[in-house]
Amino acid sequence: MSELVRNHLVQLLRSLGSATPPIDPTMLRTLYDRKDYPAMLGWIKNSMRLDLSVGLRIVDSTKPSAPMWIETPKRMPSYGTREFRNTRVIVNVRRDLVETKPFGWVVAGFAHELSHVVLFSIGHPLQHEEKAVDLTAMILGYPTFVESAEITKTKGWLTSILLALLLAPLGVLFWRGTSTQTTRLGYLTKSDASFARNLLANAPRTA
Structure with a gap:
């Protein structure tokens, strides 16, 4: 599995260019304590430089379902285009997750869902591979959250x-x-996420 993680990271970094330094969670923690989940999602969107509209829908459901999922256009416009900027996506999250799970889970979940947008918008070959989506969130500044969720x-x-x-x-x-x-939460085991975090610590970083 470690070799798969390494290969995925190589492909992702080849497309994304470099790893983002880990984010400062201070503002996210403040928003979480206020239960301002839409603002949390917006903050993460901005940190990933996603210039499009993002909505949040909190779902009341007693049926088994994914803790979070995202609604996107069937064909995601290319990143950086006017069509992309005019696009709206919606992140759905079960109410029991935001009300009972810890801060790190909410952040990791939001980062994962928005990482789908990143990969869809660049047409990445790994866009439908959930482990690669987790790794994308780690590359874009959320390695600790993905690892510790x-x-x-x-x-x-x-x-x-x-x-x-x-x-x-x-x-x-x-x-x-x-x-x-x-x-x-997520698709990487803790050992896989730790392995990826150690690799990213030595990867080229954006300024």
Whole structure:
């Protein structure tokens, strides 16, 4: 898989030219704390130099679906053209994601969806390859967010403590092992994203 990541990065950097320095997340954090998700999306759009209109639709859904997805024209106009500047795309995000997931997830998700626009607008051969879309977000200033967009929860420790306290007076020692559950946003594994981040650290950068 590391070789696939390396090959994708080579192709993407050949088209995009260079890697953008990691963004300063201060403003995004402020907007997230205000729950101003449209402004977050707009800030990320501007950081990627996407001169088109972007809307945000927060979706109430109990049915299984992707956490985010983007609506674009069937044929995306070429980047930098008047037609591109007059284009509007819409990012859809499930309400439960923006209301329950951490800051980094929202940023990584928005960056991923807008990276679709980047690849569509230049007609890149990897435009339909989701791992390449994640890598594009990393190239465009969001490597840390893509790498860290996962949550690990430990289950069972509270139950074990309560049962141990209840059984201790009876002379019974009790402990049940815990289990962990990791949920990750995106299409790269954490090790793949870490590998890509290390490669990008040595890649040519824009000023």
